[in-house]
Amino acid sequence: MTRSMKNANECLIEVSKLQYQYPDGTHALRDINLKIFENQFIALIGQNGSGKTTLAKSLNGLLKPSSGYVKIDGLDTRVKGTTKKIVTKVGYVFQNPDHQLFSNTIEKEIAYGPKNIGLGHDEVNQRVQDAAQVCGVERGLFQDHPFFLTKGLRQRVAIASILAMRPKTIIVDEPTTGQDLRQSLEVMNFLRDLWLHKGHTIIIITHDMNIVADYAQRCVVLTKGELVMDGATREIFSQPDILAKAYVKPPQITRLAQDVLEYNFPKDVLSVEEMIQAFKKIARKEH
Ligand SMILES: Nc1ncnc2c1ncn2[C@@H]1O[C@H](COP(=O)(O)OP(=O)(O)OP(=O)(O)O)[C@@H](O)[C@H]1O
Ligand SMILES: [Mg+2]
Numbered sequence: 001m002t003r004s005m006k007n008a009n010e011c012l013i014e015v016s017k018l019q020y021q022y023p024d025g026t027h028a029l030r031d032i033n034l035k036i037f038e039n040q041f042i043a044l045i046g047q048n049g050s051g052k053t054t055l056a057k058s059l060n061g062l063l064k065p066s067s068g069y070v071k072i073d074g075l076d077t078r079v080k081g082t083t084k085k086i087v088t089k090v091g092y093v094f095q096n097p098d099h100q101l102f103s104n105t106i107e108k109e110i111a112y113g114p115k116n117i118g119l120g121h122d123e124v125n126q127r128v129q130d131a132a133q134v135c136g137v138e139r140g141l142f143q144d145h146p147f148f149l150t151k152g153l154r155q156r157v158a159i160a161s162i163l164a165m166r167p168k169t170i171i172v173d174e175p176t177t178g179q180d181l182r183q184s185l186e187v188m189n190f191l192r193d194l195w196l197h198k199g200h201t202i203i204i205i206t207h208d209m210n211i212v213a214d215y216a217q218r219c220v221v222l223t224k225g226e227l228v229m230d231g232a233t234r235e236i237f238s239q240p241d242i243l244a245k246a247y248v249k250p251p252q253i254t255r256l257a258q259d260v261l262e263y264n265f266p267k268d269v270l271s272v273e274e275m276i277q278a279f280k281k282i283a284r285k286e287h
Pocket of ligand 1: 022023024026027028046047048049050051052053054055095
């Protein structure tokens with residue numbers, strides 16, 4: 001797997017001094033500054049209520065800043081009339097697919113976005129087929145009601161309906177929640193494929209630090225609406241003390257290595273394979 005930081009290319013999303021307050025006064029985001037570049041795989045992490053979903057919804061214009069700005073490909077989300085363009089650039093898959101799916105057939109659900117931006121019949125059909133295929137949504141299901149699918153399949157229909165818009169940046173809010181291990185790996189490998197081979201920028205929101213270690217090259221950490229860490233995943237996980245303040249624990253294998261530093265284990269181990277390699281290296285030195 002490629003975990004190295006790819007060359008930071010074009011800036012796709014620029015967030016400056018972003019504050020967001022819900023109508024009831026909850027101050028969910030505080031002074032967020034962030035740049036998202038072309039072809040990155042980013043994990044947005046932080047405890048419950050830290051503002052991840054609010055930030056994600058701000059990154060595609062679903063929520064407008066209370067102050068500060070979010071610019072997508074130069075388009076300011078506060079400016080009226082930009083929404084139709086923005087949905088073709090940044091797609092957001094809801095934390096709960098049931099908040100996103102509202103059509104009475106799967107085919108209509110996936111076709112909704114492309115139709116809504118005025119694409120022709122043939123183009124819409126092509127996009128529906130392509131998106132369904134990559135998400136493993138079989139044609140035989142097209143006339144079914146999304147309501148009767150398993151949660152995992154509903155999530156994939158939700159992803160397909162976003163993919164049909166072919167946005168460069170795809171944000172998936174908790175892609176593996178409610179899915180078994182096989183389904184989780186399918187969704188994650190599929191997102192990685194879009195990143196590695198199709199040039200997309202992927203942003204996942206997750207509480208699963210093993211997923212972060214395995215897939216994300218960059219990590220953004222939120223605490224109580226503030227952005228407290230932003231960097232390469234390996235560097236972020238090698239600072240457990242700062243992470244602890246954000247109530248985030250590195251993956252177990254990283255913590256194991258950090259517990260035995262006195263035996264010369266590195267503090268930035270991200271996988272069991274890396275741990276085994278480190279162990280062999282140390283054992284060889286001792287003999
Ligand atoms: N519609 C809303 N109205 C008022 N407050 C809200 C609303 N949605 C979220 N909040 C509050 O805003 C803050 C940030 O919530 P948000 O949903 O962005 O957190 P999160 O990091 O996504 O949490 P989780 O991990 O539980 O999904 C929390 O204090 C939450 O209670
Ligand atoms: Mg959330």
